[in-house]
Amino acid sequence: MTRVRFGVYRTVGEARLLAGVLEASGLSVEVRGESLAPLSGEIPSTETWLELWLWPHEVEAARQLIAELEENREAAEQEVQCPRCREENPGNFELCWSCGLDLPSTLRPRLRAV
Numbered sequence: 414m415t416r417v418r419f420g421v422y423r424t425v426g427e428a429r430l431l432a433g434v435l436e437a438s439g440l441s442v443e444v445r446g447e448s449l450a451p452l453s454g455e456i457p458s459t460e461t462w463l464e465l466w467l468w469p470h471e472v473e474a475a476r477q478l479i480a481e482l483e484e485n486r487e488a489a490e491q492e493v494q495c496p497r498c499r500e501e502n503p504g505n506f507e508l509c510w511s512c513g514l515d516l517p518s519t520l521r522p523r524l525r526a527v
C-alpha cells in the first residue's frame with residue numbers, strides 16, 4: 414500500500430496543527446519535507462513547504478476533519494450575542510465572558526478542544 418499526498422503547506426505551524434488534529438482522530442499521518450523548514454531563518458519562508466501524506470483509505474476522513482476545522486475557524490470569527498445580558502462574545506467562547514451563561518455554540522463538539 415502506498416501513501417497519497419493529502420496536502421502541501423507553507424508553514425510548519427499549519428502543517429503541524431493539521432497533523433496533530435488528524436493524529437488525534439486516529440489517522441496515521443506522515444509529514445514530509447520538514448527538513449527544508451528554516452531552523453535559523455536563513456531560508457526564505459516562501460521556500461518552506463511541508464507535505465502531509467496519508468493512507469488512501471484515510472483521506473476522506475481527513476478531508477471531513479479539515480472541513481470541520483475550517484467551519485470552526487469561521488464560527489470563531491463570528492460574534493455571538495449572549496441571550497441573557499446581550500454582551501457580544503467571540504464565537505469560540507463557551508461561556509459568556511460577562512455573566513457566565515452557557516452560550517449556544519455553533520462549534521462541532523469533538524473539535525472544541527482544538
Ligand SMILES: [Zn+2]
Nearest residue numbers: 495498509512
Ligand atoms: Zn451574558
